Amino acid sequence: MSYRGASKQFLDSQDISIGDKIRITKKDVSYEGMVLERAEDADEKHIVLKLASGYNVGLDILDAEAKLLEKGEKPKIELQPLEIEKDGKKRDISIISTGGTVASIIDYKTGAVHPAFTADDLLRATPELLEHANINGEAILNILSENMKPDYWIKAARSIADEINNGAYGVVVAHGTDTMHYTSAALSFILDTPVPVVLTGAQRSSDRPSSDAFLNLMGSVTAAKSDIAEVMVCMHATEDDSYCYLHRGTKVRKMHTSRRDTFRSINTQPIAKVRNGNITILDENQEYKKRENGEVKLQDNLEPKVAFIKSYPGISGEIIDYHIDKGYKGIVIEGTGLGHCPDYLIPAVNRATDSGIPVVMGSQCLYGRVNMNVYSTGRELVSAGVISALDMLPETAYVKLVWTLGQTDNMEEVRKIMQTNLKGEIGAKSSQKFF
Amino acid sequence: MSYRGASKQFLDSQDISIGDKIRITKKDVSYEGMVLERAEDADEKHIVLKLASGYNVGLDILDAEAKLLEKGEKPKIELQPLEIEKDGKKRDISIISTGGTVASIIDYKTGAVHPAFTADDLLRATPELLEHANINGEAILNILSENMKPDYWIKAARSIADEINNGAYGVVVAHGTDTMHYTSAALSFILDTPVPVVLTGAQRSSDRPSSDAFLNLMGSVTAAKSDIAEVMVCMHATEDDSYCYLHRGTKVRKMHTSRRDTFRSINTQPIAKVRNGNITILDENQEYKKRENGEVKLQDNLEPKVAFIKSYPGISGEIIDYHIDKGYKGIVIEGTGLGHCPDYLIPAVNRATDSGIPVVMGSQCLYGRVNMNVYSTGRELVSAGVISALDMLPETAYVKLVWTLGQTDNMEEVRKIMQTNLKGEIGAKSSQKFF
Structure with missing residues (x-):
């Protein structure tokens, strides 16, 4: 999370480091401020300064000149704790951060450089959240x-459960977008939650004018106060x-x-809009599932030794044998x-199922429903126990098998659990909804 | 491709076989005819009879009674060759069949039971095609x-090349839908064609009222006569x-x-509608690419030892090692x-690239563009030579690597070919088109 490429050369040539106070001159305009870190997904062409006004500005290094005014320390900012009184009229919402682009909002806006964020960091960056709830923030990853x-799904689930059992009216989980849907599925199976659990993230970090972090975070807090007691993903609906x-x-x-509305409900529509x-x-x-009173239930035994294999023309059967021989406990074929x-x-x-290793078949089409009774290959797969x-x-399906094998290793129980709708993952009938 | 389940029991109980002449009575109505085979994707509830009129009828076995009238042979129909004169005013289009649901149209409509189809079978089933072209049909798989x-991609490519070099104005390839897009990509790279090459198929076979086979086949013949000299997929645009x-x-x-409009152009729009x-x-x-004169060019060396691996939370690095140790020549990570x-x-x-095994990175998002320069993991992958x-x-990307490694094993040439747009596979800029 630092400068690289052209912007690094630009700073290095003047022996300027993060935290230094400098002046950058472009034609007739000069800016004085402290050099800040860049966000993880930043480009190589800009330097970011924190101005005396408190605002941050990104400056293109093209035709720019820099002058070092004062050497500074990399800002290990020790901000005074915020003294925010809890508002008895507002709900208590917990925000748990696991990292990712959305979390970078904090570092950037406060200028703080540390791997974890606190509730205070979050509120300094997004004070608007306080208008809607009492916020308790914690960074777990x-x-x-x-x-x-x-393993991290379990860690996140336990933290969420603690927050709920300690009185949170709803929980927001800040998460990178790459695998947010795997985590949301995992938390769905692990947690039986009486309150909303809302995952959110950002496709672009907050030092880019197009950042989606703010709307997603605000929407998630709204969702966490709603009566929908499910594990959900809250992200931009449109561009x-x-x-x-x-x-x-x-x-x-x-x-x-890269699009901000990258997340899509498949084979169903979203539950709601915010x-x-x-x-x-x-x-x-x-x-x-409606909000209810009571504690969260946690079933957090997982079996991580599950293979997830994409089928393709030219695939070798040896890949199945490899996973059997390596002691894998389950296989999902896409x-x-x-x-x-x-x-x-x-x-x-057949060798896998005969060895007590359940094999689950999904479809790389993504939309529609698996039906192995139509063609002969499918029927042979059914005969083989798939x-x-x-x-x-x-x-x-992959996440559910990881979870199911944490609950039982009985093949017929695995089959029954996999084919029973537990958390809205299986529709009652074939959805023809498409895009 | 025969009866199963309830309909099999129904026939077996009367000792009735395919080819027998029977009478089926339902309440006050009786049907007499010859028992036909069912299509691959048929249900278990219907018996199909070829009536004396030549029409086929599907009869629900519920509350039906059957009576054997005359034992018959499984119809190894030796139909007289059609004597169709070539129409000098029409274009010569070749239809190559590889199998799949679309090919089952033939067996069903003619009552013929044989694995391959001929031009005559095709024309008996779909005589409308003759209004649009002189049709030459061949079953290669x-x-x-x-x-x-x-290996079959090569076989198909060579057959297509033969047809074109023997004067076909365009070629239609009947293909199952599951992997049609892998084959269309493979043929795109293998063939440099002066005329259209159009893959088509069906989501539902022709003994179902909802079959899409006819429109797809007719559209493909139209496309094969067009001026678009590319490898294309012609399938339903809507439901x-x-x-x-x-x-x-x-x-x-x-x-x-299952939907008829299952095929979608990704990161671009379709070339045309028919x-x-x-x-x-x-x-x-x-x-x-516009139609031109001249012969087809064929570059049909392929390297089938390429792995296609989907990344997921919990994947083990050993899966990469496994493919290196097994002598794989290339790896595509989704x-x-x-x-x-x-x-x-x-x-x-790193071990793979150090061993001269190119590693290519695609995205399971499907839409959008891979960009490994934004986040640190991506940059580390770039440093590792990905x-x-x-x-x-x-x-x-998988198909292209199979093809590219058939042309060269020089790592830098592989990189250059993979990142050069050869057949419209790479867009000039990031597409924001989405659904």
């Missing part, structure tokens, strides 16, 4: 979400900053590398079409 | 497309039977398990977000 793993969708945690997927502090349920016929893989894989699949993921997303 | 593999889209073979993907024998280019600014995988995979990725798939579909 600071990772990019491609590094998420089942502009008008409103967010609340997606069911088991039915959502990141579908675009605009200006208001929640609108999208379909009154779609059921959702098949083609209605849930197929090459028929020459079937002997290896379990249909039905209309579960393949990612959700 | 009869497989469900989940069983497609690189009804109104028109088809022509998708570029490298930019298309099966996106729904309605009632007319082609409409969708965007006059989108370039396409990463998360902008093109990431867990950072703990990076040592294994090649960006840019805005290629991960499936296309």
Whole structure:
């Protein structure tokens, strides 16, 4: 999280470091301020200064000149604790950070440089949140979400459970977007929550004018105060900053590398939209779990030794054998079409099921429902004991198998759990909704 | 491709076999005819009879009674060859069948039971095609497309090349839908074609009232006569039977398990639509390769030992090591977000690239563009030598690496080819088009 490329050379050439006070001159305009860190996803062309006014400004280094005014320390800012009185009329919402682009809002806006954030950091950066709730913030991880793993799902689930059991009216989880949908599915199965649990993130960090962090965070706090007691993902519904969708945690997927409205509900519609502090349920016929009193229930045994294999023309059956021999406890195949893989894989699949290793079939189509009863390859897979993921997303099927094998290793129980709708992950009938 | 379940029991109980002449009585109505085979995707509740009129009828076995009238042979129908004179005013279009649901139209409508189809079978089933072209048909494979593999891509490419070099004005390829987009990408790279090559298929076979086979086949013949000399996929554009889209073979993907409009162009729009024998280019600014004279060029060396690995939370780095040790020549990772995988995979990725095994990074988001310069994990992957798939579909990136490694094993040449747009697989800039 520092300068690189051209902007690094620019600073190095004047022996300028982060924390130094400098003057940057571009034509007739000069800016004086302290050199700040850049966000993780920043470009190489800008220097960011914190001006005396408190505002931060990003300056293009093209045709710019820099002058060192005063050497400074890398700002290990020791800000005074905020003394915010709890407002008895407002709800208590907890925000748990795991890292990712949305968390970088904090470092940038405060100028603080530390890996974790506190409630104070969060509120200095986004004081608007206080208008809507009493905020309690905690950083439990600071990772990019491609590094998420089942152990961290457990850690997050336990922290969320603690917050709820300590009285939080709802919980927001700040998370990187890459694997947010895997985590939202995992938390859906692990937690039986009486209050909303809302994952949110950002596609662009807050030192970019196009950052989506603010709307997503505000929408998430609104969602956390709602009566929808499910694990959800709250992210931009459109490319502009008008409103967010609340997606069911088991039915959502990141579908675009860079767009702000990258998250989409698949095989269903989002539960609700959030605009200006208001929640609108999208379909009154779609059921959702209502807020209730009581403690959260936690089933956090997971079996991380589950393989997730994409089928493709040319795949070798040896890849199944490899996972069997390596002691994997379950296999999810992301098949083609209605849930197929090459028929020459079937002997290896048989070997897996004969060894007590459940094999689940999802579809790389993503939309629609697995149906292995239509074509002969599917019927052979059924005969080999393969379990249909039905209309579960393949990612959700993978997460669910990791969770299910944490609850039982009985093959028939695994089959039954996988094919029973627990957290909205399986639709009652085939959805024809498409885009 | 025969009866099963309840309908099998129904026939077996009367000792009735395919080819027998029987009478089925339901309440006051009786039907006499010959028992036909069912299509691959047929249900278990119907018996299909060929009536004396020549029509086929599907009869629900519920409350039905059957009586055997005359034992018959399984109809190894030896139909007289059609004597169709070539129409000098019409274009010569070749239809090559590889199998799949679309090919089942033939067996069903003719009552013939044989694995291959001939031009005559095709024309008996779909005589309307003759109004639009002189049709030359050939069956080169009869497989469900989940069983497609690189060797078959070569076989199909060579057959197509033969047809073109023997004077075909355009070629239609009947193909199962599961992996049609892998094959269309493969044919795009293997063939440099002066005429259209159009893959088509069906989501539902022709003994179902909702079959999409007819419109897709008719649209494909229209496309094969057009001036678009590219490898394309021609499939339903909507859920009804109104028109088809022509998708570029490298930019298309099966996106729904069962809908007729399952194929979607990703990160671009379809090249054209086909309605009632007319082609409409969708965007006059989108370039396409125009029909030309001359022979087809064939570059059909492939390297089938390429791994295609989906990244997920909990994946083990050992899966990379496994493929290195097994002698794989290339690896495509379907990463998360902008093109990431867990950072703990990076040592294994380094080992691959150090061993001269190119590693290509695509995104499981599908939409958008890989950009490994934004976050630290991506930059570390770039340092490890990972090649960006840019805005290629991960499936296309896999197919392209199979093809590229057939042309060269020089790492820098592989990188250059993978990142050069050859057949419309890479867009000039990031597409924000989404659904």
